[in-house]
Amino acid sequence: VIFSNHDAWYLDCGYSSWVGEGNNWCSPYKGWQLAYDNNPRQIYRDQGGSPDKEDLILGGEAAMWSEQVDGAAVMHKLWPRLSALAERLWSDPTHTWKQAEIRMVSHREDLVARGISADALQPLWCNQNEGLCYVSKA
Numbered sequence: 001v002i003f004s005n006h007d008a009w010y011l012d013c014g015y016s017s018w019v020g021e022g023n024n025w026c027s028p029y030k031g032w033q034l035a036y037d038n039n040p041r042q043i044y045r046d047q048g049g050s051p052d053k054e055d056l057i058l059g060g061e062a063a064m065w066s067e068q069v070d071g072a073a074v075m076h077k078l079w080p081r082l083s084a085l086a087e088r089l090w091s092d093p094t095h096t097w098k099q100a101e102i103r104m105v106s107h108r109e110d111l112v113a114r115g116i117s118a119d120a121l122q123p124l125w126c127n128q129n130e131g132l133c134y135v136s137k138a
Helices: 032-037 040-046 051-056 074-078 081-091 097-113 124-128
Strands: none
Touching: 032 081, 032 097, 040 051, 074 081, 081 097, 097 124
8 A cells, every 4th residue: 555645645726726716725835844644554553553554564655746846846846744754654753743743843944955945944033043933832
C-alpha cells in the first residue's frame, strides 16, 4: 500500500477554486504540521487494521494537481511541507510536530539558502527571536 490521503497530503488544497467562487474542494490549506502528524500506521490501527499486516504499508506520497498550480508556484507550495512528510515516512516519529518545529524552521532557512523557494513557516521576527513567538497555554 502506498498511502496518500487528501485530508493531509494533497498539497494543492486550500487555494481558490479554479472554476466558480470560493475555495477548492479539498480546503482548507494543509500545513506542514498536519503532514508531519499524519501517521499512516496509526490511521491503519485506528481503523481496525491487523498488526500483522501493517508492514504492507510501503510508504506514502504527496499529491500536487496541476489545475491548482503552475511552474511559477510549485516549489513554494511543496516546500517545506514535503520535508515534514519525508521525516514522517522515513523515521516514523512517535512525537508530534511540536518537537520538530525548531528543526523544521531551520531546515526551511537551509532550503531558501540553497535557492529553493520554500514557503515561510513563521514570521522573520520569530526566526530572529527564537522561542518568543510560541503561544503558551495558561
